[in-house]
Amino acid sequence: MYNPKSNVAEEFINHDEILDTLKYADEHKRDEKLITEILNKAKERKGLSHREASVLLACELEDKNKELYSLAKQIKQDFYGNRIVMFAPLYLSNYCINGCVYCPYHAKNKHIARKKLTQEQVKAEVIALQDMGHKRLAIEAGEDPVNNPIEYILECINTIYSVKHKNGAIRRVNVNIAATTVENYKKLKDAGIGTYILFQETYHKESYKKLHPTGPKSDYAYHTEAMDRAMQGGIDDVGLGVLFGLELYRYEFAGLLMHAEHLEAAFGVGPHTISVPRICPADDINPDEFNNSISDDIFEKIVACIRVAVPYTGMIVSTRESQKTREKVLNLGVSQLSGGSRTSVGGYVEPEPENSKQFDISDNRSLDEVVNWLIKLGYIPSFCTACYREGRTGDRFMSLCKSGQIQNCCQPNALMTLKEYLQDYANEDTIKLGEKLINDELNNIPNEKVKQIVIERLEKIQNGIRDFRF
Ligand code: SF4
Numbered sequence: 070m071y072n073p074k075s076n077v078a079e080e081f082i083n084h085d086e087i088l089d090t091l092k093y094a095d096e097h098k099r100d101e102k103l104i105t106e107i108l109n110k111a112k113e114r115k116g117l118s119h120r121e122a123s124v125l126l127a128c129e130l131e132d133k134n135k136e137l138y139s140l141a142k143q144i145k146q147d148f149y150g151n152r153i154v155m156f157a158p159l160y161l162s163n164y165c166i167n168g169c170v171y172c173p174y175h176a177k178n179k180h181i182a183r184k185k186l187t188q189e190q191v192k193a194e195v196i197a198l199q200d201m202g203h204k205r206l207a208i209e210a211g212e213d214p215v216n217n218p219i220e221y222i223l224e225c226i227n228t229i230y231s232v233k234h235k236n237g238a239i240r241r242v243n244v245n246i247a248a249t250t251v252e253n254y255k256k257l258k259d260a261g262i263g264t265y266i267l268f269q270e271t272y273h274k275e276s277y278k279k280l281h282p283t284g285p286k287s288d289y290a291y292h293t294e295a296m297d298r299a300m301q302g303g304i305d306d307v308g309l310g311v312l313f314g315l316e317l318y319r320y321e322f323a324g325l326l327m328h329a330e331h332l333e334a335a336f337g338v339g340p341h342t343i344s345v346p347r348i349c350p351a352d353d354i355n356p357d358e359f360n361n362s363i364s365d366d367i368f369e370k371i372v373a374c375i376r377v378a379v380p381y382t383g384m385i386v387s388t389r390e391s392q393k394t395r396e397k398v399l400n401l402g403v404s405q406l407s408g409g410s411r412t413s414v415g416g417y418v419e420p421e422p423e424n425s426k427q428f429d430i431s432d433n434r435s436l437d438e439v440v441n442w443l444i445k446l447g448y449i450p451s452f453c454t455a456c457y458r459e460g461r462t463g464d465r466f467m468s469l470c471k472s473g474q475i476q477n478c479c480q481p482n483a484l485m486t487l488k489e490y491l492q493d494y495a496n497e498d499t500i501k502l503g504e505k506l507i508n509d510e511l512n513n514i515p516n517e518k519v520k521q522i523v524i525e526r527l528e529k530i531q532n533g534i535r536d537f538r539f
């Protein structure tokens with residue numbers, strides 16, 4: 070039985086409910102009256118149910134689809150303004166005992182170079198990332214209780230936060246590691262992590278079993294209920310995602326929204342972020358072997374539908390996507406981007422061996438090139454990490470976000486952290502563009518008092534002081 074409040078995976082991600090939803094969406098894909106009603110509901114900016122959003126995803130009426138895209142753009146602007154938060158992944162270890170068939174780190178891949186960073190190497194990677202200008206990382210590691218136990222992850226987090234190189238600092242560490250116990254989630258919380266991210270990969274249980282034939286990750290329920298345990302462990306910012314291309318995208322989309330609804334129903338806090346990775350080429354992995362891959366058009370529609378269905382959530386796109394695709398989805402609702410990423414263990418310090426990446430990168434530009442490009446497109450690249458450091462997490466964050474008040478923090482923080490970036494890391498052209506952007510954007514701060522504080526702080530940053538935040 071479908072029950073969003075249940076703590077049993079198959080009840081909150083219910084297969085029959087998804088099949089009914091897909092049937093309903095198919096029956097109504099040209100139902101102008103219903104689609105108009107759903108779009109009107111979305112305009113209230115309170116989100117949509119998985120059923121309603123699935124109808125929008127299936128919609129075949131061109132006019133209504135156009136309306137959907139312009140609404141997505143508007144909702145993004147209302148909730149997030151024009152700032153785009155920057156981050157980078159940091160791979161700690163590619164030892165893994167799982168058998169995920171779509172990932173080159175799977176245990177049976179014998180020709181991949183296996184590596185686990187020592188604490189000295191973590192430091193060196195962090196210095197390289199700081200020298201690019203990064204302040205926010207997502208750490209990644211395979212699942213291996215012997216090589217990558219929780220103590221190793223905690224030690225790495227500690228090392229990352231301790232590195233203070235020139236004016237650099239990593240101020241927020243998000244964690245993307247395998248599903249674990251409530252006790253381990255508590256330890257991560259105590260280590261001061263930002264968001265706990267875990268991709269479901271696929272919500273389709275039968276496919277999940279085939280795609281995860283061996284290792285602890287093959288337990289669908291344990292994996293699917295991980296966010297519940299993370300919440301019980303005190304982590305109230307969690308990040309969802311599926312790997313599009315593994316199963317039918319409409320199925321995954323409905324499952325993803327049901328997961329978001331479950332977190333709201335059971336804990337009163339929806340997902341902090343949703344990531345939308347698509348399957349990519351890598352060593353040992355040929356995406357053509359997965360026959361559910363999605364076109365760019367469908368990818369863009371998924372992004373727009375998530376934006377209107379879960380307006381408060383941050384949406385993340387990585388360097389798996391090309392510059393062209395990233396540009397399109399930025400417009401439709403994406404609020405976080407990675408830049409200058411390396412997807413192998415130790416890749417920021419040493420050149421990456423071809424067979425050690427988790428996936429091939431489509432957007433190979435440096436962080437400065439991405440920042441420069443964003444400014445030219447009219448966005449404010451932001452290195453802000455303020456919320457969790459100010460205790461704005463979980464339901465506190467959600468209520469500020471849902472009411473639109475978070476904008477009062479995001480925009481000034483974006484300007485101040487961009488100023489830091491320009492002072493410490495940018496090249497000449499980016500400095501010119503960035504300074505102009507900051508000056509222009511100061512006029513868009515509605516509160517005169519806040520504006521004056523920002524002006525004062527920008528001056529202090531110019532004089533070498535760092536780390537201001539609202
Ligand atoms: S997806 Fe994660 S768990 Fe699966 S093989 Fe790759 S690193 Fe291991």
Ligand code: SF4
Pocket residue numbers: 154451453454455456457475478479480482
């Ligand atoms: S103020 Fe909070 S929500 Fe806004 S960019 Fe900073 S960390 Fe993100």
